[in-house]
Amino acid sequence: MVPNSNRGTYPNYRILRTKHDPKIEIENHKTWRMVNVERSILEAFAYSTKIGYQTALTAARSALVEEKTTEDKLHKAAKRLDLWPLMTRHWEAITTK
Numbered sequence: 336m337v338p339n340s341n342r343g344t345y346p347n348y349r350i351l352r353t354k355h356d357p358k359i360e361i362e363n364h365k366t367w368r369m370v371n372v373e374r375s376i377l378e379a380f381a382y383s384t385k386i387g388y389q390t391a392l393t394a395a396r397s398a399l400v401e402e403k404t405t406e407d408k409l410h411k412a413a414k415r416l417d418l419w420p421l422m423t424r425h426w427e428a429i430t431t432k
Contacts, residue, residue, distance in 0.1 A: 373412035395429045
């Protein structure tokens with residue numbers, strides 16, 4: 336995933352240009368960075384036209400059931416990434432057991 340302003344090409348990788356801040360909800364490891372569970376779920380919904388709504392919904396429900404994240408963490412991450420307006424449409428489907 337790269338910022339929307341980055342127009343470079345990466346021949347060996349499939350990239351996704353995102354308008355969301357690439358520094359929010361990121362785990363830093365020594366030489367690489369990785370998005371955390373909450374951001375990956377939220378962006379699955381943001382890019383559901385590419386990923387698939389059912390895939391995003393399954394991922395969100397699985398993460399909650401397996402206790403990899405909580406509803407509170409998802410809510411806070413959505414607010415930080417300015418994705419809460421999008422998530423309000425899907426919130427009931429995600430949290431219904």
